[in-house]
Each structure stands twice: as structure tokens, then as C-alpha cells.
Amino acid sequence: MVGGGQLARMTQPAAIALGVRLAVLTGRPDDAAAQVVPATTIADETSLDDLRAFAKQCDVVTFDHEQVPPSHLRALEAAGVVVRPGPQALLHAQDKGVMRARLKAAGIPCPRHRIVSDADAVAAFAAELTTAASPAQAGDRTGLTTAVVLKTTRGGYDGKGVWIARSESEAVEPFLANVPVLAEELVDFRRELAAVVARTPSGQAVAYPIVESVQQQGICVEVVAPAPGLPRQLALEAQQVALAIATELDVVGVLAVELFETRDSHLLVNELAMRPHNTAHWTIDGAVTSQFENHLRAVLDLPLGSPATVAPFTVMVNVFGGDQPDVYSAYRHCLTNDPDLKIHWYGKAVRPGRKVGHVTAVGDDVDDLRNRARNAAGYLQRNADE
Amino acid sequence: MVGGGQLARMTQPAAIALGVRLAVLTGRPDDAAAQVVPATTIADETSLDDLRAFAKQCDVVTFDHEQVPPSHLRALEAAGVVVRPGPQALLHAQDKGVMRARLKAAGIPCPRHRIVSDADAVAAFAAELTTAASPAQAGDRTGLTTAVVLKTTRGGYDGKGVWIARSESEAVEPFLANVPVLAEELVDFRRELAAVVARTPSGQAVAYPIVESVQQQGICVEVVAPAPGLPRQLALEAQQVALAIATELDVVGVLAVELFETRDSHLLVNELAMRPHNTAHWTIDGAVTSQFENHLRAVLDLPLGSPATVAPFTVMVNVFGGDQPDVYSAYRHCLTNDPDLKIHWYGKAVRPGRKVGHVTAVGDDVDDLRNRARNAAGYLQRNADE
Numbered sequence: 014m015v016g017g018g019q020l021a022r023m024t025q026p027a028a029i030a031l032g033v034r035l036a037v038l039t040g041r042p043d044d045a046a047a048q049v050v051p052a053t054t055i056a057d058e059t060s061l062d063d064l065r066a067f068a069k070q071c072d073v074v075t076f077d078h079e080q081v082p083p084s085h086l087r088a089l090e091a092a093g094v095v096v097r098p099g100p101q102a103l104l105h106a107q108d109k110g111v112m113r114a115r116l117k118a119a120g121i122p123c124p125r126h127r128i129v130s131d132a133d134a135v136a137a138f139a140a141e142l143t144t145a146a147s148p149a150q151a152g153d154r155t156g157l158t159t160a161v162v163l164k165t166t167r168g169g170y171d172g173k174g175v176w177i178a179r180s181e182s183e184a185v186e187p188f189l190a191n192v193p194v195l196a197e198e199l200v201d202f203r204r205e206l207a208a209v210v211a212r213t214p215s216g217q218a219v220a221y222p223i224v225e226s227v228q229q230q231g232i233c234v235e236v237v238a239p240a241p242g243l244p245r246q247l248a249l250e251a252q253q254v255a256l257a258i259a260t261e262l263d264v265v266g267v268l269a270v271e272l273f274e275t276r277d278s279h280l281l282v283n284e285l286a287m288r289p290h291n292t293a294h295w296t297i298d299g300a301v302t303s304q305f306e307n308h309l310r311a312v313l314d315l316p317l318g319s320p321a322t323v324a325p326f327t328v329m330v331n332v333f334g335g336d337q338p339d340v341y342s343a344y345r346h347c348l349t350n351d352p353d354l355k356i357h358w359y360g361k362a363v364r365p366g367r368k369v370g371h372v373t374a375v376g377d378d379v380d381d382l383r384n385r386a387r388n389a390a391g392y393l394q395r396n397a398d399e
Numbered sequence: 400m401v402g403g404g405q406l407a408r409m410t411q412p413a414a415i416a417l418g419v420r421l422a423v424l425t426g427r428p429d430d431a432a433a434q435v436v437p438a439t440t441i442a443d444e445t446s447l448d449d450l451r452a453f454a455k456q457c458d459v460v461t462f463d464h465e466q467v468p469p470s471h472l473r474a475l476e477a478a479g480v481v482v483r484p485g486p487q488a489l490l491h492a493q494d495k496g497v498m499r500a501r502l503k504a505a506g507i508p509c510p511r512h513r514i515v516s517d518a519d520a521v522a523a524f525a526a527e528l529t530t531a532a533s534p535a536q537a538g539d540r541t542g543l544t545t546a547v548v549l550k551t552t553r554g555g556y557d558g559k560g561v562w563i564a565r566s567e568s569e570a571v572e573p574f575l576a577n578v579p580v581l582a583e584e585l586v587d588f589r590r591e592l593a594a595v596v597a598r599t600p601s602g603q604a605v606a607y608p609i610v611e612s613v614q615q616q617g618i619c620v621e622v623v624a625p626a627p628g629l630p631r632q633l634a635l636e637a638q639q640v641a642l643a644i645a646t647e648l649d650v651v652g653v654l655a656v657e658l659f660e661t662r663d664s665h666l667l668v669n670e671l672a673m674r675p676h677n678t679a680h681w682t683i684d685g686a687v688t689s690q691f692e693n694h695l696r697a698v699l700d701l702p703l704g705s706p707a708t709v710a711p712f713t714v715m716v717n718v719f720g721g722d723q724p725d726v727y728s729a730y731r732h733c734l735t736n737d738p739d740l741k742i743h744w745y746g747k748a749v750r751p752g753r754k755v756g757h758v759t760a761v762g763d764d765v766d767d768l769r770n771r772a773r774n775a776a777g778y779l780q781r782n783a784d785e
Contacts, residue, residue, distance in 0.1 A: 026412030029435045030683075032730075032744025032756070049415045051437045219738075297416075301739055301761075316735040323709050323761070344418075349702040352605075353687055358418025370418070375687075375709070 014038070014046070015058050015067070016077035019359040019368070020289045020305075021046035023297065024077070027306035033313065038067040045359045046077070061085045068094040075266055075312045076288050079107045080168075097214070097265040097312040098287045105262050106287040109195050110166035116282055119261045121254060123282050124273070126197040128166075135161055135184040138196045156180050162197040163187040172231020200281055202273035206240055207292035208255035209269045211307035214314045218259055219307065220252040221300065221320040226271065226292045232368075233291045235387070236329045238299055238322065241379055244278070251280055258285065267308040269293065291331070296320075298355045298373040299327025324375045328382040330390040332370040334363040340393055347372070347389045354389055400424070400432070401444050401453070402463035405745040405754070406675045406691075407432035409683065410463070413692035419699065424453040431745045432463070447471045454480040461652055461698045462674050465493045466554075483600070483651040483698040484673045491648050492673040495581050496552035502668055505647045507640060509668050510659070512583040514552075521547055521570040524582045542566050548583040549573040561617055586667055588659035592626055593678035594641035595655045597693035600700045604645055605693065606638040607686065607706040612657065612678045618754075619677045621773070622715045624685055624708065627765055630664070637666055644671065653694040655679065677717070682706075684741045684759040685713025710761045714768040716776040718756040720749040726779055733758070733775045740775055 014021045017039025025046065028035035036052035047053040052070070056063035064085055068074050073095045086100035105112040113126050127138050139157040157180060165174040165187060177199060178184040187194045205226045212218040225240035226233050239248070255270040262268075269290030271283040293304035302310075302318025310317050340363055347356065351374075358370040372389045374382040400407045403425025411432065414421035422438035433439040438456070442449035450471055454460050459481045472486035491498040499512045513524050525543040543566055551560040551573060563585060564570040573580045591612045598604040611626035612619050625634070641656040648654075655676030657669040679690035688696075688704025696703050723729075726749055733742065741759040749755050758775045760768040 022415060025435070026415055029408060029412055030741070030743045032742075032746055034434065034746075047437075048420065049411070049437065051433075051435065051439070053437070301741075310734070315731060317738065318734070319738040321739070345701060348696070348704070352703065352705040353707070355416070355687075356418075357416045360418055360420075 014075050014077055015064065015081055017041075017044035017046035017050075017053065018077050019045045019361070020077035022049055022359060023294070023303075023357070024289065024305045024309065025049050026297075027303055027309055031306065031309060031315075033309055035309075036067070036070055038063070045361055048360045059085070061088055064089060065092065065094075071095075073097055073312050075308070076103070078288065079103065079286070083107060098268075099263065099265065102262045102264045103287055106285045108166050109164050109169075109284075110193055112285055113195060113197075115262070116258065119257070121258060121261075121282055122280055124162075124197045124200050126195055129163075129194050129196040131188060132181045132184040135163065135178060135196055136181055142198050157184070160199045162199050164195045164197065165190055165192040166195050167192050175231055200273045200283075201276055202281075203276050203278075204240075204274050205283070206243070206251055206272040206274050206280070207236070207269055207290070208251040208272060209267060209290060209293040209296075209304060210252070210255045210259050211267050211304070211311045211317055211320075212256075212259040212264050213311045213317060214265050216260070217317055218256055219302075219317045219320045220256055221293060221296060221304070222322060223248045223251045224292055224295065232331075234331050234333075235383075236292050236295055237379060237383065238295045238327045238329075240274075241326075243274075247274065247278060247280065254280060254282065258282075266311045267293070267304050294357070294371050295327040295329040295373055297357065299323060299329075299375050325377050326379040326382055327373060327375045328379065328386045329371055329373045330386040331368055332372060332390045332393045334365055334367040334369050335394045336365055338363045340369075343393050347392055350392075351385055351389060354385060356389075400461050400463055401450065401467055403427075403430035403432035403436075403439065404463050405431045405747070406463035408435055408745060409680070409689075409743070410675065410691045410695065411435050412683075413689055413695055417692065417695060417701075419695055421695075422453070422456055424449070429748075431747055434746045445471070447474055450475060451478065451480075457481075459483055459698050461694070462489070464674065465489065465672070469493060485649065485651065488648045488650045489673055492671045494552050495550050495555075495670075496579055498671055499581060499583075501648070502644065505643070507644060507647075507668055508666055510548075510583045510586050512581055515549075515580050515582040517574060518567045518570040521549065521564060521582055522567055528584050543570070546585045548585050550581045550583065551576055551578040552581050553578050559617075586659045586669075587662055588667075589662050589664075590626075590660050591669070592629070592637055592658040592660050592666070593622070593655055593676070594637040594658060595653060595676060595679040595682075595690060596638070596641045596645050597653050597690070597697045597703055597706075598642075598645040598650050599697045599703060600651050602646070603703055604642055605688075605703045605706045606642055607679060607682060607690070608708060609634045609637045610678055610681070618717075620717050620719075621769075622678050622681055623765060623769065624681045624713045624715075627712075629660075633660065633664060633666065640666060640668065644668075652697045653679070653690050680743070680757050681713040681715040681759055683743065685709060685715075685761050711763050712765040712768055713759060713761045714765065714772045715757055715759045716772040717754055718758060718776045718779045720751055720753040720755050721780045722751055724749045726755075729779050733778055736778075737771055737775060740771060742775075 017037045022045040037046045037050045038054045143158040160179045163176045207226045209221045222239035224238040227235040259268045269286040273281045296303045355373040374386040403423045408431040423432045423436045529544040546565045549562045593612045595607045608625035610624040613621040645654045655672040659667045682689045744756040760772040
């Protein structure tokens, strides 16, 4: 696995149970996965030479992030390394422009979008979006006719590389990085959902239940599985969209599809990730087979495990660092307070706003689970108040 | 953790989630835990110097077996090392004579027993056992009046160091090892049960549900949790016995109490283990908190997690090596055949009769679970027949 963050770290327990020898390539010896995986290589994940050397010990190379340059992946594959997901699939999780074009061509429902080259083009796109509703006011240079979402096509994550522009002056910054910019309509959504599937090279696939993903500033903070009150037809449609994308792009491993549930009960694809994903961390405690186990099974071309839930509901809440680096007493308190809660700690130094762990509550009463998980995560984050 | 077998290996996933840095001392770099724990020291677990050096990096020292000499443990403790369970507690899992004497004094129900010095003493003990039923026949040197169980007080495990003697000639071998020998009545039991508890230094304790343990030649082959059809009163009594022993001996960590359920529905203590135990491997998949997590929490003096089950029944079946060292195709078959089954592989070379893994099935219908787990384990073991 290239990348040694918490995703690689959480893959290790699955590898241990399966009897799979996990090797990790990462930049620093104190990275989350390096602490728990003996076969860790400390090297540069963006260096083709380092990737080549690392791959020599591996039957299959996979990833815990999307940051490896596509050209390196193609070079590895050309040299006979088994790369899963393959570079052609992974490109759609690396480049939002490529992704949007491909999904649109495949008839997958997406927000209206366009590659734009400058603020004027953003204004024109906004004007088009509003044509039907109210004609653009020519000459108004301060406001766009409607808010537009701007995204750098490459390199963004966790809310970085995404802007909401309501005026032309707000539509300037995205172009400074010299990366193509994608403009999208600002979707009026009821909530965000995620559809996570796993797929093998031979095309076997499993779909986890559709979850509700609560985001703040573009960062996932809470996941409820399955999404409460989601009509069965919409849940099926979301699974089918994810399975269709996995097949269309020939994804191998876990594919996470972030979706908008619109106020008029339609689905629109927001983002793709081709690796274990935050919206499926709940599967460690709440599903028969975790996403990490199914990712390993998939990339190793082993039969997939059941994605069924073990209880009616699971709620996962991310833990972000607070002001206080020492959280031990807060940690003890959480264990004391709720013996049914599952804590997952990533072994990272606690810094304000940094994702340092997550907690999961599994059971019948979704409100109770949500309260318990939020309380624990909030306590761990606000430990400075003690 | 001293010892690098499958128990230490299965402790690593719990340590990863808790954010605990697990270090292991073991003899060989290919030991089950050495493969998955970066902080592994390869040294001699029976050398006091090696133990001392290893302990320097640890906040707490614990064990995956009972083979460390008691004198070494006392020396470590005297040198200020925190050893959990402590030497005085652990001694009762290391010496069956000490254990029997202490449990008897504490009023814990045990089989009738006696330390014996030779075959004549075994015959006398047998005669006493049968006094009530039918007087011993003086001068009969070929048969004992009743079968007697003989155990070396130290060093036995998995059926080794245990004999059933039906004649005086069968009562000779146990004395050859020059270790004190314990004679016990052969209990007419309905089945074997196990009561597993975890206890912290401050005395907090949790009790897992009582399980049925199926043994063949003194080796656990199958565990059903909870024990089907066990009367509630007997289950409570078994938990109380285990909790009483944990308190009486000041055990810290997991304590497993193997019990006989007699045909007249009484409980008798058979063996003790003070470490994660084969009869609680089911807790990884079938309980809110695994025995491995609770062992870590206990020895680190953290609050314990819930021992509640996640489903009505869990069946665990051990996988023993067969004639064929390469089990990959059998492994694939098992994953294909039963996507709900959980496989746990220990990373050990497959040799006939060697415990190389276990499988777990979790659900509602105990007969179905037993069939599925037995089928998978049997298939993995008999893979030579393919």
C-alpha cells in the first residue's frame, strides 16, 4: 500500500486476520501506518524510483491516497507491476475534470459543470445556470447571477481546492494554482450520502448500505449507516450508480461515491475515491466485512466478504485534535463513560483540527447512538476545557 | 507482551485501534506476532537478562503464554517492572498443584485431587475415590480401582502433560519428568465450559458469556458462545466462580477458567489460564469488545469494554494443519463458499496437527453456524484431499 496514513493503518488489522503480509511505502517513520506495519519502507511516494523499488516485494500495489502521479502509475504498470486500482481507473479519482466528462458520457447523474479558464467564464457559466429562472443582468460586475462551486481538478481533498464563488472577485483565487478549474452548480441538497462498493478484477462486486455523511467545511465529520429514512428506491438507485461507475471505470478495490440527495429526491454524484474511505469506517464495527478487508480481498482477487450490517444502525464520528496535545485523561474518560463505544486512534500527534481518530457506536436507536458518538468525539476534541 | 504466538498476533489489531504501542518479545523472526508487530525483539523469553532489556521500553509487561519462570517474574517485579498479571497470580496458571491447593482453600469447587509421588500413591488415591462405591481389592496390582487423571503440575498445555491412568503400569510415565504430579478424579462430565473474565488492577471486572468448549485429545477444537441450553443459574454460577477466582488471586488481565459441567449439573474447575484464551477467540467477531482489547485495557489499567454479544450465537472452530502445506486454494474456496464467515489466519507454516488459524460464524441459528464453521475448518484441514 502506497501511503502510510490512517487508511493504511486500519488496513493492517484486516491483513492480520486474512494472513496477508501488508507492506507500506510512506514518507516518515512516525506516520500512522508505519507505527503498526513491520514491512514499512520510508521513501518518497512521488518518486518513480522509490515506487519501483518498493513494488519489487509486492504481489499487488494499492493506495491509501490519490497523490501518486498518473504517469508513475502507468510506468509501473508498463514495467509489469500489478497496480490496483489501475491507472486508467484511478485517474478519475485524481482528476475531477476527467471524472465529470466520463460520468456524463456514461449517463451518470452529475451536477451541471464546465471546465472554466477565468472569472469571466465563471460568470458566463453562472448566467447559463440562471437563464431559465431569471436572465443575467449584463454589466453587473460585482455579483454572479448565482453562486458557483469552483474546484481545482487535481490535488484537492477534505475541502481544500474547493470554493463557493458568489461574486467575480471570489472567482479569482481558484485560478492561481495554475491547475484546470471545474465550475459546478451549487446543488440545493437535502443531505449528502455515500455509496461504497468493492469490486474484484474478475468483476465480482458488493455494495455496502447507503450512508448519510455529515460534512462541515467540506470535511466529513459524521456518518450514519444506513442513512435514516432513505426511501428504499433511492438507496437501491445509489447502490446501482456506484456499481455502474465501478464497472464503467473498471475499478478494482473500494470505490466510494459521494452523492447529493437533492430536495426533490434525486441523486447527483459529487466526488469519487478509489480506496478505503472515511464514509465507510463504520464498517469496521458495524458490518460483517470491513471496507479494509474487502479492499484487500478485491485487490488480491479474493472473493469478497458480506457487506451486511451487524446491527440496525451504526454511527461514526470523527475525532479532530483540539488545543490540548495530551488527550489521555479525556480518552480514559470516554472509555469509562461508554463501555459499548468503539474507539479508533490513529497514533498521530494531536494538533488543532487534525483528524486523529474516530469513534463508533453500534445498536438499535440511531438518536442514542448519535448522541453517544458525538459526546465522546466532542469530549476528546474539547479536552482543553477540562 | 512476552511470547509471539497467535495470541500476541491477535492482540495487535486491538492495540492498533486503541492507539496502544504493542511490543513483543519472541524467539524467532517468523513467529506469528513478529510478522505483524514492528516493535518485536527477537531474544530468549526464558532469559532474565533478555526480559530485563525488553522491559525497559514497556510501561507494562504481560504474556501470551505461561512459560516464563516464576523466579524471573519476581526478579522483574523487584526491579520495578510492572508485570501484569503479577507473579503471585500467574503462579496459579503455571503450577496446577499450587492452583488446586489455593482454590480448595478458597472454597472453589474442584475435582478431588492429591499430589502423588509414585504409582503406589496413585493406587491409594484411586482406592480412596472408590471407597464409598466398592472397596479396593487389595493385592490387585494390574488395575486401579478407578481411572485417575494424572497431570504434571508444571509445563503442560494442549493435552501435553496429562494422562488418564487405568492401571498402575499406566501410572508410571507421568513421574519420569521429575516434576510433581497431581492426581485428580476422572470427572463424569456432560460437557466442558469456559468462563472468561477480565479484571483491572483497581478491581473492575467484566465477565463474558459462558461458552461450551469442545475438546479432542485435550485440545480445544470448537467453541459455542453462549453455551447452548445452559440453565441461567449455572451460567451465573460459572461467571461468579471465575470472578471469585480473579479476585481471590488478584488477577490482572484476562482469566480463563475451564470448567466441567457434570452430569448432575454441577460445576468443577478444570484449568486456569491468565492470558487471552482459545475459548474466547469468538469475541473478536461476536462480542462488543474482544478479549484481546479487554486484556490490553486491563493490564494498562484502562476501563474495560462491554463483554456483550453482538448476535445470539457465535461458533468458533480451530483450523489445524493437514498434510498439504499449501492451503491457498482451500482458503479461496472457503472465502467463496461463505461470504459471512470470518477467517483468522496465524501466519504459521502449515504442518499436520498444528493450530494455524480459526474461523468464526456469527448469527441466530446455532446449528447452521456450527455446520458452516465446521465445514470451512474441515475443508482447510483436509485440503490434501482436493
